[in-house]
Amino acid sequence: MFSKACEYGIRAATYIALQSLEGKRTSLKDIAKETDSPVAFTAKILQQLSKNKIVESVKGASGGFEIQKRNVQTIKLSQIVYAIDGDKVYHGCGLGLKECNGAKPCPVHDKFVGIRDGLKNMLETTTLLEMTTGLEVGLTYLKR
Amino acid sequence: MFSKACEYGIRAATYIALQSLEGKRTSLKDIAKETDSPVAFTAKILQQLSKNKIVESVKGASGGFEIQKRNVQTIKLSQIVYAIDGDKVYHGCGLGLKECNGAKPCPVHDKFVGIRDGLKNMLETTTLLEMTTGLEVGLTYLKR
């Protein structure tokens, strides 16, 4: 569904959001550990998220990553997915035709568009805040 | 969503089904051309589909691929996807946790399962016959 990079990105951003809500800035090392992700690869992904203004990075001792509380409420999963995987999730053809086009559809177009739009809608309506709500109380997990 | 191999596989199987309904056996070369797929790679995928009894192959001059008409009606897309991509589409976690588990869910589990099940249901209920119905009359396409 999503690339590994994107999965790590969502998990990392969610963990950063969780910490930020508690007023804590968190380090790459910590993020990788708590999301069970490869450290150096996660670093690359965080650079991308930082460039896309999804997370803020602070260099130097006691530096790390954080997300402004007001942004935790407004950032949607769709922004993270778009920053890492681009728009193929939203516009790609289910059978891999060069372009999805209702005027010249593939045989699964009608059924596929419904599913794709459901996914798109889910990503566009789910905020980072919502992602964190179950985590604090142990209802949901970022690693297994 | 699906791997390239799987996309090619579905397109190829659909084209073979279409030809088989007209009583025609079709060759690799023809399949690759009509589905706009790389010839040699498509050959590999057809071998997989052949081993999984989804298509039948006939060696030698005037050989090629075909699907019994009664099977065109019964084969579901899910069988093709499973033969090529395995079951990750059906059981994988949206955030890449090692296992999707409702008892210890990731933050998107509840929403994701709905989408995943919708996709699963679509694949399990769509037959090859259904895939071909629009093709003959130019309502749907396998290449662009």
Added chain:
DNA sequence: TTTAAATAGGACAAAAATATCCGAAATAAA
């Protein structure tokens, strides 16, 4: 001012996915 801790970013490495090539085997037709 020095040191330690942290991110940034370029270069490199490994693994997986995608794709090609070629000889072997089968088969129908010449």
Added chain:
DNA sequence: TTTATTTCGGATATTTTTGTCCTATTTAAA
């Protein structure tokens, strides 16, 4: 029987994705 056509299957090549390593830079604290 020979030839042409076609799939089969192993080896190989290319590209993309995933992942690592190292140095530079920034910053806070000693």
